[in-house]
Amino acid sequence: MRPSSPRRSPLAAPVCAVVLGGLGAACEPTRPPETPGAGPEPARLEVEAPRGAEIRVDGVFVGVAPLPKLVDAEPGRHRVVVTLGGHEPVIEAVLLERGKTTTLTTDPAETDQRIGSWVALGTGAAGVGTGIVLGVLAVIAQRDAAALSDGPAHDAALEARDRYRTAATVAGLSGVGLFVAGALLFAIDEPELPEPERAEEQGASLSVLPLCAPDLGGVAARVRF
Secondary structure (H helix, E strand, O other): OOOOOOOOOOOHHHHHHHHHHHHHHHHOOOOOOOOOOOOOOOEEEEEEOOOOOEEEEOOEEEEEOOOOOOEEEOOEEEEEEEEOOOEOOEEEEEEEOOOOEEEEEOOOOEOHHHHHHHHHHHHHHHHHHHHHHHHHHHHHHHHHHHHOOOOHHHHHHHHHHHHHHHHHHHHHHHHHHHHHHHHHHHHOOOOOOOHHHHHHHOOOEEEEEEEEEOOEEEEEEEEEO
16 A cells, blocks of 8 residues: 655645745845944033032922932023022023033022021020030139138129129020020021922922801911922
8 A cells, every 4th residue: 555645734825935935134244233333322421519519400300419320301401500508599501512511519608697697606606605604603703701700801702793693694594595596597598499499399288277257267278299
């Protein structure tokens, strides 16, 4: 009995054609695969500012000085804002060129409030120190008065003690008040962003207002986005 020939799959010819086509293509000169070309190199910005200063470019917060890396940007003119607590905002316009690094060095000036806080802190500390010295003199005068018998010298020592006590109280309390005021001025001296940057970062806000009317009392809340 003659063995029957295997049945040919209807997919054999197309597969063979594909293989042959692939072999024929392999015989042709090959071309190296085309790699997408690298994009245009960006412009780079380096901002030198005091440690802790916040840096914004075109209203976008990019980091806190010192920046860990350069800022990549499109070539052209850009607005750079540097803010630091207790210092005036620095606003600069820089022109960046493609493939080049531009360095911007800033030195924010202290605000009048920050200078006033330093004066208040220093004066307050001096006042407290003066109060302590006067208090010690009052104690010494008290000891001198106790060592003396009644008489003009005893009375003079007591008067000196009272003067020292009064002066120590005034100096100490004034010093403490000035020191606390200076510390508060220092703490609340936050930089105010310019209008474009402030509008960029402005979020939702809640306002609560008292509401008074005949036979009605309470509060009214207003939410702004």
